[in-house]
Amino acid sequence: MQSDKPIVFSAKRISKDFGAGKSLKTAVKDVSFDIYDEEFISIVGGSGCGKSVLAKIMLGLYQPTRGQFLYRDKPIKNLKDHWNEVQSVFQDPFGCFNQFFTIRSQLEDALNILKDKPSKEEVRRRVDEGLKAVNVAPADIEGKYPFELSGGQMQRMLLARIFALRPKVLIADEATSMVDACVRANILDYLRKLKDELKMTVVFVTHDIGLANYVSDRIFIMHDGKIVNQGTPAEVLDNTNEPHTLRLLDDIPEVHKTEWIKNSHRSKK
Template sequence: MPILEVNNLTKIYESGMIIRRYIEAVKNVSFSIEEGEIVSLVGESGSGKTTTANIILRFLKPTSGEVIVDGRDIWKDINTFEDLKEYRKKVHAVFQDPFSSYNSFYPVDRVLYQALELLGKNPKASESKDLIEESLVSVGLEPKHILGKYPHQLSGGEKQRLMIARCWLIRPKLIIADEPVSMIDASTRGGIIKLFEKLREEEKTSILFITHDMGLAYYISDKILIMYLGEIVEQGTPEEIISNPKHEYTKNLIESIPTLYKKWS
């Protein structure tokens, strides 16, 4: 059974005060993710990839279609607060801007405390302290350099690592990572990418990796979905997509990506 199943998802936005516009941000999107699989959703700005992520995260209600996580429809089968908590333990998000996930008035420890509270653990207990240190070590952070610090004292890379430490505490079945490295310097990106790979290896976590960067998608994924104007226009393994793109849009996209080892003709 796939961990995530998205069936015929559609989201229509209405906007405009004087002249009403209807924008189909997501059009009849269907895909699934198996346990331990990394699937990339690749698209440019306005392709609808973030809207799709927000629907799966239950931040946005779709106009039609269903999202099934671990066998349960997230819009029909989640009714109580307990259900929702259960869902938040199963599906966790890592966002683009690591700064926005923090409250600058509290030490960064708080994001880990919140994770522990979600698990029903007392963050002050000594057992919790061990869990926190363990999670920090697994994302390559030195606990004594991180705990007690405020968000502005950490670099973007460190903040993003800390968000992934949260995943180590919660151990969700599915991570929705929305452009998790696009605001991080190139030379530290690789480290973050490896953390996602490690989670998949050791915890069999499934990851939906949302990105505009075909290079990253090619490197990290088992399957790539190409999204364009709200639709998934093509999907396949990274090799299939890169060496044999079928849709015009994908062809054009791949031709436009600057390559390192070959100069454009």
């Protein structure tokens, strides 16, 4: 795909190996793509297909073994600088918050990572704004600890933190997996809203092609380390000769599938 927006991530024939000899495992195989500013990209595939390794390459946690991977035209060298702009939300919100500190103190501390640290008042204001963006009144979490909130509420806290941090790029790895279908769709709505308000680029990593369709500008389908199908949701759906896409489609409930087919074709008109 060509776009007039600047390229955020550019991958040229990248591969990532783990181990050597008999235990050599190539988790990402000769993958190429460009991701543009303000796109919402979903990487979709079954377990072990290489989605998380690809996400970790974007975060600078892994270097590709072969090929060239650039963030805004440059290799990722300084992780602190990289994480100033590229943030992640991982699966387990409880794992991301310490049970022994209040939620507010942790939301505020998260801003310590920023190079130009905002003043105390500004930190408080940004955290309040983050909470309001996910429909939580700041007073409702005052003095509260993570164990006092449900899984769904904690997911919102992760999103509030993202809103307060205002990264340029967000890598969300199955951020919605701990909560039920209704809350998942809700959280994705918030994610989409944050993306639009903050003009973020979002890379969403998921097993669920239905969810990906719901929020994405483009979808990359992965299988066995390769991108086997990619495009807008409508293009991905039209490529019905691609067996791995069909298998992922089979996994989504019939009612969602019908909606998707309707919406995808509507969006093409």
